[in-house]
Structures are given as C-alpha cells and as structure tokens.
Amino acid sequence: MSSSSAWAIEQQSRKAFADLKVVCLAGGVGGAKLADGLARALAGDQLTIIGNTGDDFTHCGLQICPDLDTVMYTLAGVANVETGWGRQGESWTTLAEMTRLGGPDWFRLGDLDLATHLTRTHWLAQGKTLTAATAHLCAQLDVHPALLPMSDQPAPTLLETDEGVLPFQDWFVRRRWQPIVQRVILPADVKATPLVMRALSRADIVILAPSNPFVSIDPILNVYPIREMVADLPQLVVAVSPIIAGTAVKGPAAKMMPEMGFANSAAAIADYYADLIDLFVYDQKDAGILLANDPHQLCTNTLMTSPAERERLARDILQTAVQLLQETS
Ligand code: FO1
Secondary structure, eight states, X not given: OOOOOHHXXXXXXXXXXXXXXXXXXEOXXXXXXXXXXXXXXXXXXXXXXXEOOTTOEEETTEEEOXXXXXXXXXXXXXXXXXXXXXXXXXOXXXXXXXXXXXXXXXXXXXXXXXXXXXXXXXXXXXXXXXXXXXXXXXXXXXOOSEEEESOSSOOOOEEEEBTEEEEHHIIIIISTTOSOEEEEEOOSSOBOOHHHHHHHHHOSXXXXXXXXXXXXXXXXXXXXXXXXXXXXXXXXXXXXXXXXTXXXXXSSHHHHHHHTTOOSSHHHHHHHTTTTXXXXXXXXXXXXXXXXXXXXXXXXXXXXXXXXXXXXXXXXXXXXXHHHHHHHO
C-alpha cells in the first residue's frame, strides 16, 4: 500500500515524467528559479541546464561567470535571494579592505563568492575547460543536474548605448543598466560544446526560461548551432515570459524592450520567439492576451516566490508539455 507521504507523492510525480529529457536555457535569477523548480520535479539525469556566459568577464584577474553562478548557487540552495547574485550569509571583509586600499570595488565580490572565482580561475589556468570547471564546482556543491556553459569559448555580450558601446558588466553594474540600449552586440562564430549539442539532440523538451530575451536567452541561441537545433529538432520548445503585466520580475528586460522597439508585454515575448516555440507560458495577470502566432498556451501563476512555487510552475509546464507531446506523437 503506497503511503500518501510527501516522499511517495514525489516519487509518483517523478514517475509521471520518467525518462523525459529536458533542457533549460537559463540566464539570471528567473532562469535559475525555474531551473531549480525543474530540478525538484525531475531526477538529476533528466535535466540539463545550458547557462549564459555572455555576462562573463575577467575582474582583478579572476574569471567571473555570473549567470552560471546564479544557477549553481540557486540549485545548491546557497544563493543570495535578495540581490539575485552571490551567496547567502555572505561577508564582505575582503571587499571592505579593497575599498580601503583604493582597489576596484564597483563589482562587489563577497568572501564566499570569491572562493568560487579563485577556484574556477585556478582550474582554468591549469587548462581545464569552463565546462569541466563548472562540473567540478557543481559536484562540490552537490548540484546534480548538468549545468553546461553554452560554450567553452569567450562569448562576451556588448551593448550599443547612447553612451557608446559598453561591455556588459560596465553597463549592468557600473552604470546600473541606465544607458539606453539601441542594440545588443553578440559575438560571431562562437561554437557550442559537444555536451551542449548532445543534450539538445536528446531532449524531448527544450525550455527558454523566464530570463531576459536579449541579454540572457539570445546570447545562448546565438552560439552555433543552438538556435538551429532548437528550431529544427523534433523536441517540444517552451518559452516562459519574463514579463508579467508589463513589468519584469527583476532586471532590465522591461526597460530594454521599449528602448529596442518592442512593446513591454508577454505577447511581445511570444512574438519574439514565434519561430521557435510550440508552447508559450505566461502569467495569469496577462490572462486574455492575444498571441499573433497562436502557439499552444499555458496561462498560470508564473511568479516563483518560494521553492515550492518554483516546483509547482515546473510541474505545470512539464505536465502541459507532456500532454502536447502525447497529442502529437
Ligand atoms: N550585480 C550588481 O548589480 N552589482 C554587483 O556588485 C554585482 C556583483 C556580482 C558579483 C558576482 C556575480 O556572480 C554577480 C554579480 N552581479 C552584480 C550580478 C551580475 O552583474 C550579473 O551579470 C547580473 O546578475 C545579470 O545576470
């Protein structure tokens, strides 16, 4: 007699998604939260997260990978939920001393977070790929789904703004994303890793997480041949709107959209991904919106205010996607 214990129910629901292979393209906070929800709903080997590395830069000689770290820390349960980056329970002793010494303190590195950057930089200097270094860090933090950098090559995102062309972190942190963005400049001929391509070729479902479409998802799709594989392979492609009732839950998406000629709406996000997606997920606050290309739709509560909410949204999406897969198989 199977008990109705939470554990038993969890195992039942995992059976519901048994042998499903899911790939999630994720950037900052929204992407990390959905990735965490998916990790709670699926067994570790069913989920692969492809992380944006367009925000990466070298700072004080250290290789910083903000979006990889936000996903890794979130799945490890050690993320600073207030800031959306770095570690919870952080101390700032080193940064305070850097300030006293007149060092570059504009990019705030906490003491615990510094250990990640030092360790990653050490391994890269030893010749490890970013993929291998990320896998080691995840293993040490007991993070089981595969977190794959979109590429092992540098792929810096630049922003053409009314103050000239800015490197990402200069725009985002030093200038607090206030310069008006005319264009996002993505690097040419960056290649996906073999592990990324293998995960995409095996995926039943690919999810574009509720991350900024321009500076979190596009940089991943821009890596060859990720966009082509997402568009051409038989898997079911889902996009989750990062815009709820005209605002972004966090970050510059809502400010950037009008600056770049897009309406500030979930419908505009659906249009933006129209040639890629089979299912569009948006918040109940946007119920009744009209979507030009009429993808399958899931209108639900997409605001993830707790780990349980992250898992509920992930299950909502997976259940809807599995139904669509069964209808089309
Ligand atoms: N974002 C800020 O707005 N201010 C910071 O001082 C800052 C420091 C920081 C340190 C490590 C890290 O991994 C991320 C950090 N971020 C900071 C966020 C970073 O700019 C990301 O690129 C954004 O979160 C966008 O994804």
